[in-house]
Every structure is written in C-alpha cells, then in structure tokens.
Amino acid sequence: MRRSLEPRLVGRTVVSATLHRRDIAVVPGDPAGGFSRQRGRTPRPKRVTRQAMLVGAVLGAPERRGKQLALVTEGGPAIVVHLGMTGRVLWRGKGERVSPGAHVHATWRLDDGSRLVFQDPRRFGGLWLLPDAEALRARWAVLGPDGADAPIEDVANALSRVGTARPIKAVLLDQTVIAGVGNIYADEALFRSGVHPERTAGGLDAEAVDRVARAVRTVLLEAIEARGSTLRDYTDGDGLPGTAQTLHRVYGRAGEPCVRCGAALIGTVVAQRATVFCPVCQPPPGGSAVR
DNA sequence: CTGGATGCCTGGGAGC
DNA sequence: TGCTCCCAGGCATCCA
Numbered sequence A: 001m002r003r004s005l006e007p008r009l010v011g012r013t014v015v016s017a018t019l020h021r022r023d024i025a026v027v028p029g030d031p032a033g034g035f036s037r038q039r040g041r042t043p044r045p046k047r048v049t050r051q052a053m054l055v056g057a058v059l060g061a062p063e064r065r066g067k068q069l070a071l072v073t074e075g076g077p078a079i080v081v082h083l084g085m086t087g088r089v090l091w092r093g094k095g096e097r098v099s100p101g102a103h104v105h106a107t108w109r110l111d112d113g114s115r116l117v118f119q120d121p122r123r124f125g126g127l128w129l130l131p132d133a134e135a136l137r138a139r140w141a142v143l144g145p146d147g148a149d150a151p152i153e154d155v156a157n158a159l160s161r162v163g164t165a166r167p168i169k170a171v172l173l174d175q176t177v178i179a180g181v182g183n184i185y186a187d188e189a190l191f192r193s194g195v196h197p198e199r200t201a202g203g204l205d206a207e208a209v210d211r212v213a214r215a216v217r218t219v220l221l222e223a224i225e226a227r228g229s230t231l232r233d234y235t236d237g238d239g240l241p242g243t244a245q246t247l248h249r250v251y252g253r254a255g256e257p258c259v260r261c262g263a264a265l266i267g268t269v270v271a272q273r274a275t276v277f278c279p280v281c282q283p284p285p286g287g288s289a290v291r
Numbered sequence B: 001c002t003g004g005a006t007g008c009c010t011g012g013g014a015g016c
Numbered sequence C: 001t002g003c004t005c006c007c008a009g010g011c012a013t014c015c016a
Helices: A002-009 A133-140 A152-162 A168-173 A183-193 A206-225
Strands: A014-019 A063-065 A068-072 A078-082 A088-092 A104-110 A115-119 A126-130 A266-270 A273-277
Touching (some): A002 A068, A126 A133, A152 A206, A183 A273
Antiparallel strands (some): A068 A078, A104 A115, A266 A273
C-alpha cells in the first residue's frame, strides 16, 4: 500500500479534508498517552483542525513501520494509519469514483484533483493525528525492529532478548518485539523455519532463533513483492488486490496435506488466534529438534 | 510487570 | 430462499 501511494502523493498539496467519523481519529489530547481509541459511548467532542488533517501541507513519501502507515508532510503534521483488519487507503484520480456505501471515514482532496480516502468497514483501524515528525518518531519508538527492513541481526536479537515462557507465535505477533508480523505471516514464518508455534521463545536455541528471523524476513519480502494477501478486502492504494495468498503454505489450510511432507496440517488456537502448522515439519515442544 | 482473556465492529459463508 | 451462528487480516484494555 505504501509503495503504490508514494508516486501518487509525493509533492501534492492537500487542498481540503473531511473526517466523516471523528471517532476513528485519535488526537494528541486523547487519553492513554494520546493513542487510545475512545470506544463505547458518545465520544467526547474532540478538536480536529484542518491543519491536523494536513490541509495546506505538501505531502512527502508515505512511510511504514511494521503494519503502520504514515502520511507525512514537509515540516508539518503527520497521520498514522492503522488498517486493522479491513482498512485501506485508496487513491482515486480526478473524476474517479469511490463505490458508494463503502465505509469511507475520511477523505483528502489533493491539488491535482485526485482524492485519497480511508475506508474501514469493521473500524478496527483508525487515524492517529500527530503534530510533527518528532511525534511520529516517538510513536514508532515503541515498535520493535521492522521484520522486513531492519538488519537481520536486529530482528534475531529482538527475538532472543524476549527470553520468556511465551509461545514463539505470541512473540511474533507482539509488535513491540518485531514490527510487521500478523497472524498470516506468523504461521508462514514458523512453518518455513520448522518451529512449532507453541515452543517457548526462551526455549529456542540461537540457531532456531536465526531461522525464525530469516523466515520472517523472507515471508514479508515475498508478500510485499506480491502486493500483500487479499483474502477478501485488502487492496493496495490503487485498488489492486494482492496475490500473496497464493504463496500461503499453511495459513487457511488446516486439514490439507503439508506441501513439504504430506502430513495433514493441524488447525488450533495459539495466543487466541487461529493457528495452522505441520505436526511433522514443526515438531512439538519437548519433541526432538528436527530440521 | 507480565500475560491471558475480552471487547470492539461488519460482513461473508456454513449449516439448517 | 432465508435465517442464525460463527468466524475473520488487530489491538487496547482489563484483570489475575
């Protein structure tokens, strides 16, 4: 999504913006360090200025850290976009329409007549309005190294530093340890590295940690090249679906034969998330460490 | 402090 | 065909 938006946005001035639902936006004054979504009853009135919505600013190349996207401006405010499970940022050229009833929660008009819209049917995503680049850095400081971009030894070190009894899958999903791995790519990376999702992170030897880190890298880079996994809603900024779902070897394949050994893949729940693994290629905790 | 459980939303598909 | 139930790419928060 970031890649597709970059050529559309760089150098464009935001002419106007509309926040159709203010409860999807978080502004600095909001509670819990400013990054907690006000849920439930009537969201208390919040002040969302035109400036906070980037009006009048010149856009730079959008940035990404893990699963977060940031719309940034030259020397001005920034907006972090969380996609949740069904969110997207869609660019539409001058005169191109956005399908009606498409859960559009925010719209930006750019100086070439194009529009940018934030859509999110399920509203697990949202916008974090930040005053400047420093606030963006502060927000991203809580994230671990990016699983796709960071030096591979940083990723491995982050994993080995955890040293807990938590299952490795839960650790991979923890964005403060490594940023960018969600439920699909956690399962895919563990399959690639031959590590059972319930093995404890602290119980992995250095070699296994290294295999997991490298598998995370590979899986994420391949998925990015394939424009992401489109299970239903996801598209890039141009509305184009991804093809990474064709690369999935375990996710969504419970009961089907393992592509490597033919054993029936097991579907279970780890860290409250649907999890699929191969009982042979990913031997269980306590079992012999097989490659 | 840590980690497990819960809640937030809508829509699609399975099953009856 | 139509209804109900279950499940889904994530994450903040509440509790033990």
